[in-house]
Amino acid sequence: MANKKITSxxxxxxxxxxxxxxxxxxxxxxxxxxxxxxxPYGYMIWEKIQSVMNDLLKKSGHQNVAMPMLIPENLxxxxxxxxxxxxxxxxxxxxxxxxxxxxxxxIRPTSETLxxxxxxxxxxxxxxxxxxxxxWCTVMRWEKExxxxxxxxxxxxxxxxxxxxxxxxAENEARFIMDNVYKKIFYDYFAIPAITGLKTEKxxxxxxxxxxxxxxxxxxxxxxxxxxxxxxxxxxxxxxxIKFLNKNNEWEYAYQTSWGASSRMIGALIMVxxxxxxxxxxxxxxxLQVVIIPIGNSDDVLNLASSYxxxxxxxxxxxxxxxxxxxxxxxxxxxxVKGIPVRIEIGPRDLENNxxxxxxRDTKEKITINKDNDIVLEVNDLMDKIQxxxxxxxxxxxxxxxxxxxxxxxVKKIMDTRPGFIKADWCGSMECEMKMKEIKGLKSRCxxxxxxxxxxxxxxCGNKADKLVVWGIQY
Amino acid sequence: MANKKITSxxxxxxxxxxxxxxxxxxxxxxxxxxxxxxxPYGYMIWEKIQSVMNDLLKKSGHQNVAMPMLIPENLxxxxxxxxxxxxxxxxxxxxxxxxxxxxxxxIRPTSETLxxxxxxxxxxxxxxxxxxxxxWCTVMRWEKExxxxxxxxxxxxxxxxxxxxxxxxAENEARFIMDNVYKKIFYDYFAIPAITGLKTEKxxxxxxxxxxxxxxxxxxxxxxxxxxxxxxxxxxxxxxxIKFLNKNNEWEYAYQTSWGASSRMIGALIMVxxxxxxxxxxxxxxxLQVVIIPIGNSDDVLNLASSYxxxxxxxxxxxxxxxxxxxxxxxxxxxxVKGIPVRIEIGPRDLENNxxxxxxRDTKEKITINKDNDIVLEVNDLMDKIQxxxxxxxxxxxxxxxxxxxxxxxVKKIMDTRPGFIKADWCGSMECEMKMKEIKGLKSRCxxxxxxxxxxxxxxCGNKADKLVVWGIQY
Numbered sequence: 001m002a003n004k005k006i007t008s009x010x011x012x013x014x015x016x017x018x019x020x021x022x023x024x025x026x027x028x029x030x031x032x033x034x035x036x037x038x039x040p041y042g043y044m045i046w047e048k049i050q051s052v053m054n055d056l057l058k059k060s061g062h063q064n065v066a067m068p069m070l071i072p073e074n075l076x077x078x079x080x081x082x083x084x085x086x087x088x089x090x091x092x093x094x095x096x097x098x099x100x101x102x103x104x105x106x107i108r109p110t111s112e113t114l115x116x117x118x119x120x121x122x123x124x125x126x127x128x129x130x131x132x133x134x135x136w137c138t139v140m141r142w143e144k145e146x147x148x149x150x151x152x153x154x155x156x157x158x159x160x161x162x163x164x165x166x167x168x169x170a171e172n173e174a175r176f177i178m179d180n181v182y183k184k185i186f187y188d189y190f191a192i193p194a195i196t197g198l199k200t201e202k203x204x205x206x207x208x209x210x211x212x213x214x215x216x217x218x219x220x221x222x223x224x225x226x227x228x229x230x231x232x233x234x235x236x237x238x239x240x241x242i243k244f245l246n247k248n249n250e251w252e253y254a255y256q257t258s259w260g261a262s263s264r265m266i267g268a269l270i271m272v273x274x275x276x277x278x279x280x281x282x283x284x285x286x287x288l289q290v291v292i293i294p295i296g297n298s299d300d301v302l303n304l305a306s307s308y309x310x311x312x313x314x315x316x317x318x319x320x321x322x323x324x325x326x327x328x329x330x331x332x333x334x335x336x337v338k339g340i341p342v343r344i345e346i347g348p349r350d351l352e353n354n355x356x357x358x359x360x361r362d363t364k365e366k367i368t369i370n371k372d373n374d375i376v377l378e379v380n381d382l383m384d385k386i387q388x389x390x391x392x393x394x395x396x397x398x399x400x401x402x403x404x405x406x407x408x409x410x411v412k413k414i415m416d417t418r419p420g421f422i423k424a425d426w427c428g429s430m431e432c433e434m435k436m437k438e439i440k441g442l443k444s445r446c447x448x449x450x451x452x453x454x455x456x457x458x459x460x461c462g463n464k465a466d467k468l469v470v471w472g473i474q475y
Numbered sequence: 476m477a478n479k480k481i482t483s484x485x486x487x488x489x490x491x492x493x494x495x496x497x498x499x500x501x502x503x504x505x506x507x508x509x510x511x512x513x514x515p516y517g518y519m520i521w522e523k524i525q526s527v528m529n530d531l532l533k534k535s536g537h538q539n540v541a542m543p544m545l546i547p548e549n550l551x552x553x554x555x556x557x558x559x560x561x562x563x564x565x566x567x568x569x570x571x572x573x574x575x576x577x578x579x580x581x582i583r584p585t586s587e588t589l590x591x592x593x594x595x596x597x598x599x600x601x602x603x604x605x606x607x608x609x610x611w612c613t614v615m616r617w618e619k620e621x622x623x624x625x626x627x628x629x630x631x632x633x634x635x636x637x638x639x640x641x642x643x644x645a646e647n648e649a650r651f652i653m654d655n656v657y658k659k660i661f662y663d664y665f666a667i668p669a670i671t672g673l674k675t676e677k678x679x680x681x682x683x684x685x686x687x688x689x690x691x692x693x694x695x696x697x698x699x700x701x702x703x704x705x706x707x708x709x710x711x712x713x714x715x716x717i718k719f720l721n722k723n724n725e726w727e728y729a730y731q732t733s734w735g736a737s738s739r740m741i742g743a744l745i746m747v748x749x750x751x752x753x754x755x756x757x758x759x760x761x762x763l764q765v766v767i768i769p770i771g772n773s774d775d776v777l778n779l780a781s782s783y784x785x786x787x788x789x790x791x792x793x794x795x796x797x798x799x800x801x802x803x804x805x806x807x808x809x810x811x812v813k814g815i816p817v818r819i820e821i822g823p824r825d826l827e828n829n830x831x832x833x834x835x836r837d838t839k840e841k842i843t844i845n846k847d848n849d850i851v852l853e854v855n856d857l858m859d860k861i862q863x864x865x866x867x868x869x870x871x872x873x874x875x876x877x878x879x880x881x882x883x884x885x886v887k888k889i890m891d892t893r894p895g896f897i898k899a900d901w902c903g904s905m906e907c908e909m910k911m912k913e914i915k916g917l918k919s920r921c922x923x924x925x926x927x928x929x930x931x932x933x934x935x936c937g938n939k940a941d942k943l944v945v946w947g948i949q950y
Contacts, residue, residue: 029591031550032580035543040608043539064518068510068567068629069544069582071611075506089544091581092570096628098563105507105545107568107582133515138544142572153571154543194848267529 002276013220016147020270023337026277027148034146034153038263041338044287045266046156050136052285053158054263056181062132062160067114069137078112079225085206086110089141091153107140112207112232112258116159117238123254125245126165132173134160147209149267150224154162157262163242163254167233168457168469170255175232175258178212182227190265191282191390192216192272193398194226195421195470197446203429205258208235213444214261215470218271221419223445223472226268227261240244243463266475272394273362280361281340282390283383290319290379291335295347295415296326304356305346305389308375317377317383337360341381346371362386400471406455407462408439411471415440421472422447425465427458435460436471445470477751478812481606484751488695493623495745498812499754501624505705509621512711513738516813519762521631525611526734527664527760528633528670531656537607537635542589544612545580551588554714560681561585564616566628567725570648587682587707587733590636591715598729600720601640607648609635620670624742625699626948632737638717639730642708645730647708651688652734657702665740666757666865667691667747668873669701670896670945672921677905681732684708689736690920690945692873693746698845698947702736710927742950747869755836756812757865758858765794765854766810779831780821783850790851792858811836816861817854822847827867837861837868879943882937883914883929886946896947898923900940902933910935911946920945 002008005023009016021027026042038046054064070093077083090106092156109112113274119131136158146152160177164170178196186194194216204211209228216226237243237253245253273280283289290312294305305321314317328345335343343359350356351371358367360382369378401420405411414422419440426432426444436442448468459464479485482499482658484491496502499515529539537777545568552558565581596604613629621627631658634653639645653671661669669691679686683705691699712718712728721727723782758764765787769780780796797806803820810818818834825831826846833842835857844853855876876895880886889897894915901907901919911917923943933940 008907024527028593028596030589032589033546034543035545036539037543037593037673040538040540043541046541047539064522066513066518066521066613066631067616068505068507068512070510070629072507087573089572091568091572093566094569095567095579096565098620104570114505114507118503118512121503138541140544144572154545156541416870437922 003333004280005277006276006337009219016276017271020278021148023173024339025295026266026270026279029148034143036148036152038156041287042266045269045281045285046263048285048287049185049265050158050433052185053181055161056184059132060176060180062134064135065133066135066137067111067118069108069110069113071108071113074103074107075117076106077146077464079116079207081207081235082112083472086141089143091140091142093303106453108137108425109139109141110258110260111139111159112161114240115258116236116256119161119163119254120235120242123163123242124245129165129244130162130169130173132160132162134158141230147262147475149270155262155264157260159258159260161256161258163237163256165244165246165252165254170257173233174229174257174259177257178214178229179225181230182214182259184347185200186216186226187391188215189282189284190270190272191284191387191394192268193391193395195446195448197448197470199228199446200433200444200469203444204242205230205231207235209235213446215472216268216272217401217421217472218268218475219397220271221401221472223421223474224271225445225474226265227259228255229259232256232258250296257463266406273390274339277333278337281339281341283341283387286318286339286341288318288338288340289322289383290317290342290344291340292319292321292344293305293328293331293335294321294323295345297387298348300351301346301348304351304371306368308344308346311375315380317376317379342373342382358382360386362389404454405459406457407459408435411436411439411442411459415442419473421445421470422470423454423470424459425453425455425457426467426469427461427463427465428467429458429461432458441473442471443474445472445474477755478808481751481753481812484694491751492746495753496623499814500744501741501754504623509618510647511623511627513631515740516762520744521738521755521758523683523760523762524740525633525658528656530661532635533611534682535655536652539610539611539780540608540710540788541610541612542583542586542593545585545599546583546586546588547578547580549578550592551581553588554591554682556682557587557874561616564618566615567615576791579715583612583901584614584616584635585733585735586610586614587636587711587714591731592727593718593835594636594638594712595715597779598638598717598719598885603636603724604719604729605644605648607632607635607637609633612788614942621768622950623876624738624745630639630738632735634733634735636731636733638712640719640721640727643730646706648731648736649687649704652732653689653702656703657689659735661689661701662866664757665744665747666759666862666869668866668870669741670921670923672923672945673910674703674921675681675919675944677908678919681706682707682710684710686922690947691743691747692896693743693950694872695746696950698896699739699743699746700920700949701740702734704734705732707731707733713879714864749814749864752808753812755865756814756816758816758862759812761793761816763793763813764817764858765792765817765819767796767819767821768803768806768810769796770797770820773823775826776782776821777825779846783819786850787854788857792854794850817857819880833857835861837864844931849903861925870915879929881932882934883910886911886914886917890917894948896920898929898943898945899934900928900930901930901942901944902936902940903942904933907933907935916948917946918949920949
């Protein structure tokens with residue numbers, strides 16, 4: 001009895017995705033090409049993600065700031081690789097206040113340049129370090145093909161920028177963000193078993209010494225790069241003159257990182273967990289965790305609904321009562337399309353037997369409980385089960401879709417059946433990386449840092465290989 | 476013993492203001508002309524304002540959304556007056572992705588056009604109304620002269636945009652926002668006795684039927700327009716085709732409002748309450764309400780500090796312990812420059828007498844209490860006193876600087892001594908309004924709606940006047 005307005009994900013995954021975005025009222029197309037509108041429910045999810053991430057960042061000593069949205073061309077160009085990387089996709093402001101500008105400015109595609117320019121004025125001594133700032137904003141990249149949440153000209157994100165007195169401390173920061181912020185959020189909140197590792201030289205961020213990445217596998221076997229953390233060494237600090245007096249009273253350039261994750265994460269939540277009835281949200285990230293649906297409007301039913309709501313709210317659970325004038329069937333479907341983890345149905349017939357019904361969104365299972373049970377305990381227990389079931393289910397699927405390949409024939413066979421993560425050894429040459437790309441656009445997702453090569457021979461050229469790489473096609 | 480890095484406000488108010496902004500680390504100048512950087516402490520205050528306002532807005536049925544930052548020129552021009560009002564001060568994007576755009580786009584100076592375009596697709600029936608959306612974002616206006624928080628090319632704000640099925644409901648919304656959101660926040664949280672009223676035709680928002688405004692008086696007698704709420708009637712809904720089937724099954728254009736308040740509010744907090752030692756923040760808006768300063772590092776002192784911190788935090792009070800290696804004197808000055816409402820000093824000598832010292836930021840008064848007193852009660856009590864003292868003090872000052880004038884000579888005399896709010900009758904003609912402007916730039920702040928004219932004769936021309944207007948010079 002799937003939602004009739006939603007195409008089946010096994011029939012047409014791309015259509016299913018845009019149907020879910022539209023029917024759950026997450027986002028809407030705008031008349032500004034390539035830019036979407038975040039609708040209230042989409043924005044609520046984004047606010048919840050912000051709140052979870054802010055918490056982790058503030059506890060680890062990061063502070064929020066806000067930088068200008070425009071970057072003068074000369075400031076943008078000070079570090080050569082960054083501008084080379086972004087020049088093809090920035091938007092330029094050339095007129096302001098009815099006059100042509102002396103120097104054009106781009107709308108930030110990312111803000112390393114602005115932070116670096118600011119940090120150069122902020123820091124004088126090792127005592128001023130580290131500086132660990134983050135900002136929540138939108139950035140603009142002039143993409144040709146766009147898809148809600150996955151790729152857009154304007155998108156929502158956070159970008160952290162830190163400077164440190166030592167290389168070691170900066171490298172630890174880049175890893176801390178990847179392991180203790182991004183990976184933690186993906187596992188513990190999103191219930192998504194994403195993998196992490198190093199980007200290859202070809203795929204790393206323009207200007208970075210190296211890039212750590214978190215990659216998630218979608219239901220259809222396509223990969224989604226979901227967050228990156230970069231170690232810059234002293235490249236930007238030399239270009240922007242960020243230096244400090246170290247403990248030996250000598251001038252030294254600061255060691256720098258940056259890291260970002262975006263509204264793409266909402267795309268991941270949709271494409272990993274959701275189904276033909278709409279969105280499925282893990283309880284820990286759902287802005288609305290419980291909906292209570294009274295059937296009929298007898299006093300008994302309404303009183304119990306409102307007593308449940310009070311109890312759940314006092315326990316910090318986000319809950320609403322749907323007492324609109326729609327039919328119960330409509331309300332059930334609506335709670336499903338929005339992915340609300342737990343639905344409580346209170347009907348007169350159930351009440352006669354002292355019962356109410358809880359419905360899990362992830363499995364649709366109905367659970368009848370005594371109406372006098374501790375509703376907070378029941379709901380918390382059920383939410384724990386949903387949260388861990390979603391992670392288990394996604395892990396099982398990811399593992400089923402993770403393949404090992406020893407040569408190009410095996411790679412091709414895998415890609416002819418169903419895409420996924422392909423683990424294969426790599427010699428490190430860009431030539432071999434490009435050869436892989438000829439197979440349906442396969443790209444290196446990341447180099448696994450804690451796993452040994454399968455055979456020690458490159459999957460493409462057969463030469464010695466000391467890196468185990470996960471390959472996949474990407475959004 | 477004023478802070479030596481801060482110019483006295485009675486000597487040079489403008490310099491005092493920028494000193495406080497710099498020394499409290501609220502904002503920093505950037506190398507992007509006319510744009511500032513919100514530093515961590517400034518951003519914390521902004522986050523606190525957002526949290527307070529979000530609470531009031533969400534409770535009254537408003538929802539947050541996010542719209543694109545760019546507006547194509549044709550979309551911007553659909554309603555004629557708005558573009559006329561904003562054309563001189565917008566920034567235009569003319570190139571994207573290395574190509575010249577077919578149609579230039581401006582960075583939003585405000586988003587009536589985008590919301591209206593979206594609402595036209597969203598609404599079909601009176602059952603879909605009202606729609607009450609708000610967004611938090613930055614906007615850009617190409618100002619020539621800028622000052623941190625008061626006037627800048629880019630600033631932070633919220634903009635609410637609502638549509639309704641009836642004129643009455645829309646007008647109520649515009650007033651609700653002014654009276655129950657903006658005015659409430661100014662009085663109850665900011666402790667600022669701002670006045671509200673109607674803008675004149677000359678001063679109203681481009682495209683509005685009328686504009687309600689909240690105006691605050693700064694320490695130096697200059698007015699700050701601090702938030703506006705506009706009723707549009709059907710002007711935008713006709714230009715953008717926002718129509719719905721009403722209860723009689725007839726097509727009708729929606730009735731619309733918009734309202735906004737910005738990071739200017741931080742400027743108001745500085746210029747109403749702060750002093751020569753730095754920022755003074757009302758406890759209800761201070762991101763950090765209490766700082767505990769241990770003197771020396773005996774176990775007794777440190778244990779008590781950390782026990783206080785736990786107790787205060789459990790009671791929902793925002794508190795930190797300053798255990799840096801700076802001197803107590805430095806820490807006292809730092810807590811003052813940041814405007815932290817309550818300082819708790821714990822020293823070994825006090826402890827010998829079972830005492831600790833609380834210091835109020837607003838009056839500098841020191842209060843010695845028994846260390847075993849209920850610290851939560853003591854702090855809450857003191858914060859209540861500070862909050863109401865700040866409002867009383869600001870109200871007294873506002874009243875002292877509010878003058879009545881019956882003719883232009885009186886107006887000139889007042890302006891020759893000290894500016895402030897001048898109440899004077901006005902006939903309603905723009906000619907008389909322009910005459911007032913010749914006196915040191917006096918502008919109508921607002922028409923008072925609940926007060927009768929003083930004499931019934933216009934302060935300028937002497938003709939019949941039925942409006943009592945507050946005049947002032949403005950930031």
